[in-house]
Amino acid sequence: MSRWGMAVDLDRCTACGACTVACAQENNVALGNPDRPDQLIRWMEILPAERGKYPEVSARLAPSPCQHCDREPPCARVCPVYATYRNVEGLIPQIYEQCIGCRYCVNACPYTCKHFNWSRPEFPAPFERGLNPDVSVRNAGVMEKCNFCYHRLQVVRDTAAQEGREPKLGEYRTACQESCPTKAIRFGDLDGELEGVRENERAFTLLEDLGLMPKVIYLKEKTS
Amino acid sequence: MPATGKLEPIGWAEAFERLADKTRGSEVVFGAGDLGRGERQLLRGIAARREAAVVDARLPWGAAPVEAMREMLGSGEWRFDLPRATFVLSLGADWLQSFPSPVEAQRAFGAMREGPRRACVVTADARLSVTAARSNDWFPVARHHLPEFALSVAHAMVRMSPAVAARSPAFAALAGETRFGATETGKRLGIRPHLIDWTASGLGMGGVVVVDGADRGIEAAGMALNLVAGAIGRPGGVVAAALPPLPAGLGEPQARETGEFPRTRAAPVVILAAANPVQLALAGSGFREGLARASFVVSLSPFLDESAERADLVLPVSTPLESRNLTWGCTLDGRGFVSAGPAAVKPLYDTLEWPEALLRVGRALSVELPWKDAGAYFAAAAEALSAQDLLKKGGFKSLEQDPAPPSLPADPGAWAAETVRSALSRPGPGAFPLGLAVHVPLAFLGGSGAHLPYLHGIAQVSGREIWQTVVELHPDTARALHIPEGAPVWVDSARGSIQAVLRLRQGIRPDSAGLALGLGRKALGAFAAERGTNPLDLVESAEPAFVRVRGAT
Numbered sequence: 001m002s003r004w005g006m007a008v009d010l011d012r013c014t015a016c017g018a019c020t021v022a023c024a025q026e027n028n029v030a031l032g033n034p035d036r037p038d039q040l041i042r043w044m045e046i047l048p049a050e051r052g053k054y055p056e057v058s059a060r061l062a063p064s065p066c067q068h069c070d071r072e073p074p075c076a077r078v079c080p081v082y083a084t085y086r087n088v089e090g091l092i093p094q095i096y097e098q099c100i101g102c103r104y105c106v107n108a109c110p111y112t113c114k115h116f117n118w119s120r121p122e123f124p125a126p127f128e129r130g131l132n133p134d135v136s137v138r139n140a141g142v143m144e145k146c147n148f149c150y151h152r153l154q155v156v157r158d159t160a161a162q163e164g165r166e167p168k169l170g171e172y173r174t175a176c177q178e179s180c181p182t183k184a185i186r187f188g189d190l191d192g193e194l195e196g197v198r199e200n201e202r203a204f205t206l207l208e209d210l211g212l213m214p215k216v217i218y219l220k221e222k223t224s
Numbered sequence: 225m226p227a228t229g230k231l232e233p234i235g236w237a238e239a240f241e242r243l244a245d246k247t248r249g250s251e252v253v254f255g256a257g258d259l260g261r262g263e264r265q266l267l268r269g270i271a272a273r274r275e276a277a278v279v280d281a282r283l284p285w286g287a288a289p290v291e292a293m294r295e296m297l298g299s300g301e302w303r304f305d306l307p308r309a310t311f312v313l314s315l316g317a318d319w320l321q322s323f324p325s326p327v328e329a330q331r332a333f334g335a336m337r338e339g340p341r342r343a344c345v346v347t348a349d350a351r352l353s354v355t356a357a358r359s360n361d362w363f364p365v366a367r368h369h370l371p372e373f374a375l376s377v378a379h380a381m382v383r384m385s386p387a388v389a390a391r392s393p394a395f396a397a398l399a400g401e402t403r404f405g406a407t408e409t410g411k412r413l414g415i416r417p418h419l420i421d422w423t424a425s426g427l428g429m430g431g432v433v434v435v436d437g438a439d440r441g442i443e444a445a446g447m448a449l450n451l452v453a454g455a456i457g458r459p460g461g462v463v464a465a466a467l468p469p470l471p472a473g474l475g476e477p478q479a480r481e482t483g484e485f486p487r488t489r490a491a492p493v494v495i496l497a498a499a500n501p502v503q504l505a506l507a508g509s510g511f512r513e514g515l516a517r518a519s520f521v522v523s524l525s526p527f528l529d530e531s532a533e534r535a536d537l538v539l540p541v542s543t544p545l546e547s548r549n550l551t552w553g554c555t556l557d558g559r560g561f562v563s564a565g566p567a568a569v570k571p572l573y574d575t576l577e578w579p580e581a582l583l584r585v586g587r588a589l590s591v592e593l594p595w596k597d598a599g600a601y602f603a604a605a606a607e608a609l610s611a612q613d614l615l616k617k618g619g620f621k622s623l624e625q626d627p628a629p630p631s632l633p634a635d636p637g638a639w640a641a642e643t644v645r646s647a648l649s650r651p652g653p654g655a656f657p658l659g660l661a662v663h664v665p666l667a668f669l670g671g672s673g674a675h676l677p678y679l680h681g682i683a684q685v686s687g688r689e690i691w692q693t694v695v696e697l698h699p700d701t702a703r704a705l706h707i708p709e710g711a712p713v714w715v716d717s718a719r720g721s722i723q724a725v726l727r728l729r730q731g732i733r734p735d736s737a738g739l740a741l742g743l744g745r746k747a748l749g750a751f752a753a754e755r756g757t758n759p760l761d762l763v764e765s766a767e768p769a770f771v772r773v774r775g776a777t
Binding site: 011013015040045048054055058182222 | 320326327329330331333334337342352354357358362364414415572666667677678679680681682685686687688689690691692698729730731732733734750751755
């Protein structure tokens with residue numbers, strides 16, 4: 001059984017934002033309302049973090065999707081209707097039809113990766129032409145978040161089944177990974193393509209002390 | 225401005241008849257914005273045959289330093305060979321956010337971080353830009369002090385290895401003045417002197433200086449540093465572009481582009497091609513005044529932008545996805561390429577492909593080019609570039625010719641020395657105490673992408689504000705002004721005032737203010753219009769400007 005995860009090499013990331021835009025386009029994320037910028041939904045964000053005091057200042061710019069916690073994901077623990085859970089491959093899906101919009105998961109997620117649809121997303125013409133038919137458009141009152149482009153895994157499996165073969169290594173790719181011009185984002189099976197990434201001397205995860213074992217693993221900048 | 229104040233649809237034939245009628249016997253001025261290489265050649269060819277001026281209406285931030293390249297190296301067709309660089313000094317250039325080819329810039333950065341070679345990147349700028357954040361080190365230097373910083377680095381290089389002065393005696397002589405020693409300069413600029421020496425060592429061991437075309441003084445200083453460092457013509461330095469031969473009919477005559485709107489014309493007909501001077505022209509270019517006195521304004525644009533809204537005639541062109549594409553150029557390592565492909569989607573509206581629109585404009589101006597329509601143009605150009613298959617199926621191919629060996633004048637740095645000397649005598653801050661650090665987020669492509677909602681979320685890389693203009697200040701500066709973070713403020717310059725929201729950050733010099741360009745649109749729909757303000761209202765030119773910030777409550 002695969003255990004899907006992501007490795008983000010911060011030494012290569014240029015914070016260009018291609019991953020953010022590709023993710024939003026791929027997953028039919030709401031366009032946003034300029035009059036309510038506080039309600040903006042982005043499944044993948046570049047987290048800015050400035051460190052130090054002038055003039056000794058540096059900045060870490062880290063692409064941040066749902067961290068897909070491997071150990072007791074807080075969002076799944078508090079969901080009263082099992083709309084979010086850890087599946088057997090370690091992914092944390094969100095079942096929109098089951099979500100009652102209580103927003104417990106928003107409060108529970110320490111990574112602020114869960115987003116609530118305060119209103120029904122609108123895709124005025126010609127934006128509606130860009131909707132991805134493989135992904136549902138969420139309604140008002142439900143939560144949403146990154147699911148590692150799970151629909152792409154289904155397409156890979158269907159294609160492989162039709163061709164009478166097993167899915168190939170590296171065949172399941174996320175939109176953010178595909179769009180990254182510096183190849184800073186790698187996605188795959190933590191026991192396959194990404195084997196050993198946790199043991200990399202530069203590897204770390206966000207809020208490690210919480211012990212949630214996120215499956216998004218960052219490789220910190222090299223020093224030279 | 226349209227006579228009725230409203231746009232009315234007319235047919236293509238009538239549109240070009242009107243254009244022919246209005247331009248008969250009139251002076252014509254073209255404004256050329258972000259056009260593809262072939263389309264630009266077409267437009268300049270039409271202008272040359274019609275003896276019309278062409279004003280370059282592109283933003284200078286992130287543009288190649290073509291003026292310095294032309295003056296010093298004889299041609300604007302040189303590239304910063306970033307993929308092969310081992311040491312890069314970004315002199316006020318946020319090249320990861322604004323660059324002639326942004327995708328190439330990101331890929332070059334990836335290549336620099338690949339394998340054991342691992343290039344060292346340092347950035348000297350007033351704010352911790354994205355490039356600075358991703359650099360090995362950031363040297364906080366005010367924009368108006370960057371030429372001085374470059375001279376100090378050159379001073380250290382000459383001191384370390386006197387032989388390098390022979391590469392540009394004039395610039396080395398200026399840099400050799402005692403006042404540009406590392407200790408004195410470091411004290412004046414507020415940076416540690418050993419960083420100047422360290423930068424000089426890095427450049428001396430095969431580095432390259434990246435500058436953009438925004439400020440003549442910085443551009444000249446950066447290119448002169450490249451000369452002194454021996455970077456010109458060296459792999460990993462500044463390499464000559466090996467461009468494919470021009471397809472027949474696109475060569476001479478070609479009108480030369482100017483940065484300023486011709487001031488002598490009384491009431492010209494202005495034809496804008498992908499140009500939006502109402503929103504994006506710098507005050508010093510005279511473009512807005514030129515538009516105001518134009519007898520007739522034509523806008524060729526895929527979108528109803530601010531300039532198109534005020535035009536007498538709008539000729540809607542297809543977006544790149546709706547039209548065939550054929551372009552050629554040169555990658556950062558100097559190799560030529562051809563890229564072509566069919567239209568990805570059918571046009572949504574009754575629009576023309578760029579070559580078709582330009583050929584018809586030419587015909588309306590009584591200029592005949594060798595092609596009867598866009599189809600003939602694409603076929604001829606694809607044949608000349610051996611790209612017929614690419615045009616049918618889509619793709620990219622590299623060309624295998626070597627860059628022409630550069631032949632440089634006796635002292636290519638003489639122009640730079642003169643230009644930098646004059647930059648040093650520019651006035652500093654007076655009543656407006658903060659140096660303005662304008663930056664151009666990659667997301668907005670100089671403002672032309674502000675109507676695309678997904679891009680707003682990635683425009684403020686160092687913060688999370690969205691759909692509003694943010695002015696960045698150091699916390700000490702804000703404290704002295706008694707303005708809290710998030711407060712609405714006025715930013716004033718000698719030229720004008722805009723509103724913004726205050727963001728505090730450690731990554732900016734206390735004597736500077738940072739503003740992003742791209743908002744403050746008046747058109748382009750609900751996601752762009754009336755969102756934020758336009759920092760271009762504050763500046764006369766791309767040269768250093770100074771502002772003050774005050775509370776808006």
